[in-house]
Amino acid sequence: MAARSYGQYCGVTTAVELIGERWALLIVRDLLVGPRRYTDLKQGLPRIPTNILSTRLKELQAGGVVRRVPRRNCGLVYELTAYGRELEPIVLAVGRWGFRSMGEPAADDVVTGDSLTMALRTAFQMDAAAAHPETVYDVHVGDVALRAFAGPQGLRVVQLAPPAPPVGGVLPTGEPDLSIAAGPGIRHLISGELAPQAAVDDGVVHVIAGDTTLLERFAATFHIDAAATSTLAV
Incomplete structure (x- = not known):
């Protein structure tokens, strides 16, 4: 679980503690496309510091959202658990909501x-x-x-x-x-x-x-x- 606690007994609070830390939801987004090696995740999130990526993956594993499994010819990969895949409609809804405020991209x-x-x-x-x-x-x-x-x-x-x-x-x-x-x-x-x-x-x-x-x-x-x-x- 994430180290931060909001000190409230609430489902929304628990969800934020699981996936609300910086970069966590983007890791979930990329894993919704498919299993990824650590290097694939780093390449897909080029600005994430390596220590933060490692920390978030450990937190998501501890929360039952992500697991690390062996894949033939790929070594160890990260993939969403069944519990983690339940986030798909939520992530898509967040994407639609955010689309309306995107504005123009930065350089x-x-x-x-x-x-x-x-x-x-x-x-x-x-x-x-x-x-x-x-x-x-x-x-x-x-x-x-x-x-x-x-x-x-x-x-x-x-x-x-x-x-x-x-x-x-x-x-x-x-x-x-x-x-x-x-x-x-x-x-x-x-x-x-x-x-x-x-x-x-x-x-x-x-x-x-x-x-x-x-x-x-x-x-x-x-x-x-x-x-x-x-x-x-x-």
Whole structure:
């Protein structure tokens, strides 16, 4: 458990003590994509000090959120326990909530394969995807390239570049239905602030290959209304 105690007997307090320390939730975010070696986690969180990464992993293990297990050809890896995986809808909801306040990126902000994967999962709209046969999208943001399979069966995302960690699975073959490149401004397409054609006209999104009309489907499949307000009653 984390060393800090808030001295309150409450489920929210316990949750914050488990995953509220600096970097802890980002470690969980990356492990939701898949098991990772220590070096993979460090690479995906380039600003985290090594001593803090080690400490957070020990705390998350002690709290039953993360475990360390051997994997063939990979050595020891960290993965979420069943209890830890229950955080997935919470992390996705936090991502949607935070999306509305992101603003413009700082000059030294980075996008990683895991962070972009979780961004797509955060924005994924099952109803829109289920209305069409499975569609394959390649999404390039900076040095990161992902292949997303979206359709009635849900969403599957595979990292193409940089090379995914060896525990990340087998690279897909074949060509995507649509391949696009974008910078951080892609959030304006995902939020609906920019229509697909306007995003292309403004240079926010570049169509590399495939059927350009599928950009409309992409925008419907990956969407977060940045202006939405909560409808939960108090």
